Amino acid sequence: MLLGGRGGGAGGGGGGGGGGGGGGGGGGGGDARVVPPSTTLTCVSPLNVIVQPSKKRLILDLRHVNSFLSVPRFRYEGLTRVPDLVQEGDWLFTIDLKSGYHHVDIHPAFWQFLGFSLQGQDYQFLSLPFGLATAPFVFTQLIKQLAKRWRSRGIRLIPYVDDILFISATRAEALHNRSIIIADLAAAGFVVNFKKSQLAPAQSLKFLGLLLDTRTTTFS
Structure with missing residues (x-):
């Protein structure tokens, strides 16, 4: 039995990747399944459920699992690139990937370390969960490959x-x-969150909380 599914989580969780992961707690959602009787979980992490206005969100505490992981150092791209790339009069649009981490499958050999218990039933994650220390690095490396393809064009x-x-x-x-990018994302198996994306080209929009206006070249 699968609990949740791509872009959805146990109890209705979900949400974007953000920088979630780090070395400590939180996150939820993704593909999870009931643990078969023949399977033994090596680790069952603590779980909390936070009730939000429109959904319930799982918070899986992976600190114990993270203590065994070696996390590569890397840098995010972000708002510091805006002054170098955005020019006066440019047109902008944004794409948000739905439950980004959950597009990444976990090798079956490691499912045993991603267990949790909910209402007396054991489950295990089958896809990259929020809260796993290596998740930001892994997902960023995948997006970098698409970024290289687009930049080459x-x-x-x-x-x-x-x-x-x-x-x-x-x-x-x-x-x-936009048509090229959406087609490439679909071919790569990514799901676009159309509700959170700003797909209509504009000269003023918000990105990561910053208002970009190319008509006045102001970023605030």
């Missing part, structure tokens, strides 16, 4: 985990690039 972009800003010189170019 002259597309300007700034990826930050599962949020991506795209920059074009004209509205027509933005529309053309």
Whole structure:
């Protein structure tokens, strides 16, 4: 039995990647299944359920698992790239990937370390959970491969985990690039969160909480 599914979680959780992971707690959602009787879990992590207005969110405490992991050092791209890439009069759009980490399958050999218990039943994650210390690195490396492909075609972009800003010189170019990008994401198995994405090309929009206005070249 699967609990949740791509982009959804046990109890209805979900949510974007953010920088979630780090060395400590929190996160939830993703693909999980009831542990078969023939399977023994090596680790069952503490679990809390936070009730939010529109959903319930699982918070899985993976500190014990994380203590055994070696986490590579890496840098995110982000708002520091904006002044270098965004020019006056540019057209912008953003894409948010739905429950980004949950697109990444965990090798079956490691399911045993990603267990949790809910209402007396044991489950195990089958996809990359929020709270796993290596999750930000793994997901960022995957997005980097798509970014390389797009940049080789002259597309300007700034990826930050599962949020991506795209920059074009004209509205027509933005529309053309958007169709390429959405097709590439679909081919790679990523699900776009259309509700959170800003797909209509604009010269003023918010990205990672910053208002970008290319008409006045102000970023606030």
